[in-house]
Amino acid sequence: MTKKRQAYYTCSMEAALNVIGGKWKLTILNRLLTGPKRYGELHRSVTGITEKMLTQQLRELEEDQVIARTIYPVVPPRVEYAFTESGEKLSDVFKALEIWGSNFQHRINPISGNADHDKSCYVLKEEEQPGQLIHNP
Amino acid sequence: MTKKRQAYYTCSMEAALNVIGGKWKLTILNRLLTGPKRYGELHRSVTGITEKMLTQQLRELEEDQVIARTIYPVVPPRVEYAFTESGEKLSDVFKALEIWGSNFQHRINPISGNADHDKSCYVLKEEEQPGQLIHNP
DNA sequence: TTCGGTACGTACTTTTTTGTAAGAAATGCC
């Protein structure tokens, strides 16, 4: 394990940030919001991530009990990753990050109304149920 | 500036995470929740941070328009840091992080009911008004 | 004229995170 992972924090927020921080974790978790995914699916879906990084981040998320790993004993191997109950509860964090980040982007970079870098990972439904997020098509 | 700071993101969440990520920013922002603070106050209050790091993080937060810097032209110098309007809106993010992180800590480390590392940075009031956080005494 | 207090800046080193490239296991199919 490369990443130094603290066991204790003086602050719950820091603990949370440590779980979802890093270059790839939000993106990975984002992909899992639409349901369980295989390793290869994630690898294709998370553009630019290397296999080493993907494995490493998945291991850490698993260690933090945010996602669960299911191995199907077949050849070639089939491994699926899915949110745990605790991981699903992260949606409130995602939502808050998404809302604030969206405002932030528009403020910092208001000219880019239709550009690629302006799109959100998540869209909040109009008739929103608390805690629910749907993935951007 | 040491930190590589992206200008564009494919995801608002990533933009948000970039603003509050890093080793010290949540702690600094946490201190500012109780009102504007001077450089020296922050330095004493954020245990362990070096002057270089404090300055650097404050500069980045200022650049991201999360905090504002006010210089009083006196000798010796007096400089105050305070949330901007946008920074204040981060409280929703803090709250979500805090709630999830708190559950996370109890799950990961359930034995530590009264230890130091179990305490929160924030306490949510019983009769909570939306978006309001008060600092832990 | 040296000193103190405040808020930095800068060169350099160490630590941490991320990336590159290659290999390995398991097994059915040709």
Add this chain to the structure above:
DNA sequence: GGCATTTCTTACAAAAAAGTACGTACCGAA
């Protein structure tokens, strides 16, 4: 046997973040 497929490992290298140590400016007071 040799190959393809999938899910990882591992050793090594590069890049980024954080830490160390020291220096600067201001001006009034001693």
